[in-house]
Amino acid sequence: MSVRTRFAPSPTGYLHVGGARTALFNWFFARKHGGTFILRIEDTDAARNTDAAYDVIYQGLRWLGLQWDEGPHAGGGYGPYFQSERNAIYEKHFAALEAKGCLYEDGGAIRFRSPRRTVVVEDLVCGRIAFDMSNPVTHPDMTIRRPDGSWIFHFVNVVDDIEMRLTHVIRGEDHLSNTPKHVELYEALGVKPPHFAHIPLILNHEGKKLSKRDGGSSITYFIDGGYAPEAVANYISLLGWSPKDNREFLALDEIRELFALENINRRSAIFDLDKCFWLNGQHLLHMSLDRFTDLALPFLEKAGIAYGAREALQPVLAIVKPKVKHLSDIPDWIGYFFDDAYPFDPAAADKALRKPGALERLAQLKEALAGVGDWTHPALEEKLKETAATHGVKTGEFIHPARVAVSGRAVGPGLYEMLEVLGRERVLARMDRAIAEFGA
């Protein structure tokens, strides 16, 4: 039987990193085994759900690089994939339970009568766990339907997992204690339960379940904050799972191939933004320029950078790429390349341009560079060093004023690369501008 897994979020307007990791693990497992990954929306609380809340889920999953085989926009043979549209199916199973005498009314609501036996859960991550369900005080009969006819999570979740032919239920450990109740439902419905795999929780720095108020608990935070999707997917995959060989910098494809439920550990993990940040820098550093460009574009649009054509943009991105840690920082890194009226950072100007002799050096360098035939990094470097030697000073005496003159700032890409990309015309003009501005 081919593997079928699912991610079943509720449209709350928020995609939690824990939920994202659950989705990822289900997706990895399905893909690894040539199975099917299903997206099901648990929107029984229909009144509260808005279109925007659904989109947050779709966009978040797509951003991470997950595609679902069945579900909203994808179709599939076991729909509808919204619980709000599956009422007839629930009625059918409800009637079956009723016919078997498993249900009774309590204050207008309907409860499922527990068989009151010990339920053994064979969990792929946690092992064999026996739950003694005999005491009704500690394990009260669960409600499956409210007086208004609406359904309770446990019931619809189980019914859908049956109807959608799920083979593996991979979900957060917060559901482990609910599992024996679910198993009772499967048995009452005459269906063999799927395989369960409960994955450890993600905690905040206080050691509590990561919640909405915690920074970095939402995928939106990473999208807006300039993280590469592959970095976030890489990081959250490492929470509770590892390839067991100390490798950490992994592409989505690699994780998918390496993934195994047996390698999931049982300890809950504390979310560490620092490490996610580091991994982001690593992915940015090692990805292709085309990928980097694609990811940078939205941030450039948003910042209103007039970068012109992609061909003009890429050489600039190429030289800042090794330095960038957040995509959202790119506009600041490259803004002056596309704006001749760039401002001068006061501190940088004081240090490099207002020093005695600085403008003289700049003028000497400008004259020397004007004569460079081959406007490339190596030739420019050679010429600058030669000029410094001619005047008997250290190269830094030329490098620093030049950097601040052409960019307005003390920090940036390598000077020679920057000069090469800027081109002769602009470099010479910018040096003139600096000399004029600080010469008075």
Place this chain on the structure above:
RNA sequence: GACCCUAUCGUCCAGUGGCCUAGGACACCGCCCUUUCACGGCGGAUACACGGGUUCGAAUCCCGUUAGGGUCGCCA
């Protein structure tokens, strides 16, 4: 409170009886590389919760204690 899960550096992850005077990564602290900032390199500091067993031998197995987390909803 009952039930369930967990317990290795501050954090994440290795380690499933001897190869561990416990390894990797982030963060931190030095040094080097680089006349920017990064990247990179080298080095440092920091952990097997505690107590009992089992064993020739335990981070690894068992029991207990303690601590943390989760579930006990007519939320999902």
